[in-house]
Amino acid sequence: MDGFYLYRKAWRFDGAPHEEPQLTKQQRKALLKQSGLMVRNTFDFDCREETCFWNLIKDRFGGMEELDSNTRNRVTKSLNKLIFNRIDFALVKTEGYPILKATFDDYATVDRPMNPDVFEEYLRHCQSKDYEYWGVFDKNTNAFIGFCANRLWEDAAEYGIIGIWPQYKHNGSFPYYGLFYTMNQYYLQEKGFRYVTDGSRSITEHSNIQPFLEEKFHFRKAYCRLAVHYRWWMKIAVKVLYPFRKTITLPRVKAILNMEAMQRGEQ
Numbered sequence: 167m168d169g170f171y172l173y174r175k176a177w178r179f180d181g182a183p184h185e186e187p188q189l190t191k192q193q194r195k196a197l198l199k200q201s202g203l204m205v206r207n208t209f210d211f212d213c214r215e216e217t218c219f220w221n222l223i224k225d226r227f228g229g230m231e232e233l234d235s236n237t238r239n240r241v242t243k244s245l246n247k248l249i250f251n252r253i254d255f256a257l258v259k260t261e262g263y264p265i266l267k268a269t270f271d272d273y274a275t276v277d278r279p280m281n282p283d284v285f286e287e288y289l290r291h292c293q294s295k296d297y298e299y300w301g302v303f304d305k306n307t308n309a310f311i312g313f314c315a316n317r318l319w320e321d322a323a324e325y326g327i328i329g330i331w332p333q334y335k336h337n338g339s340f341p342y343y344g345l346f347y348t349m350n351q352y353y354l355q356e357k358g359f360r361y362v363t364d365g366s367r368s369i370t371e372h373s374n375i376q377p378f379l380e381e382k383f384h385f386r387k388a389y390c391r392l393a394v395h396y397r398w399w400m401k402i403a404v405k406v407l408y409p410f411r412k413t414i415t416l417p418r419v420k421a422i423l424n425m426e427a428m429q430r431g432e433q
Contacts, residue, residue, distance in 0.1 A: 204400060223385060250301070265330065299316070312330030
């Protein structure tokens, strides 16, 4: 069905979060008839009710004045030591892999490996969509030390995968502060986008980036509805395993049960 794509055997919407419709039973069946184990449908974007699922967004840019003194100080240091510019896809393709590999290794995650095959698959995905790329450069050496790939829609942007050499997190240059400040300014103030987003609530809990954006840059939760629909046997498996979700350690199984808990309003 147009507008949805298969990711890790789950159907997900391919457009901007605020455009996702609530699927009918017939539409869900049509997707599962093609392939996949489940359909994840999020709808009623930025609803008034506080739910267990959301997209993390920022819909206005307040400059340095909206930041606390500690964040302002770190943004200033970052802008003094690093350069943040939009770059061509070719630079990411030729020099991005070792940076991204080091970033993923620093996360120490089991279910999100980074190897040349995964990187090539990621590059193919980016080329098939409307992506824009930002590079991070050391002012003193002009070295390419990081990048961010952002998905673009007509009036919104999603901050995607970020790779930055881990040592720059500890040398006083605060690359994430300068990067997010610069991108927020560009998309919200210069481009006049409706919002930028760091994506939906994480079900793997592998990164602390969303709490960081909430605390430091005043991103907010745009609450929405979450509905997950499974193949019949998958639904039975989830029902059987759900009572044991807090003791299961297999990352992918745990992620599915976390999402089921969010659907039920229990997490």
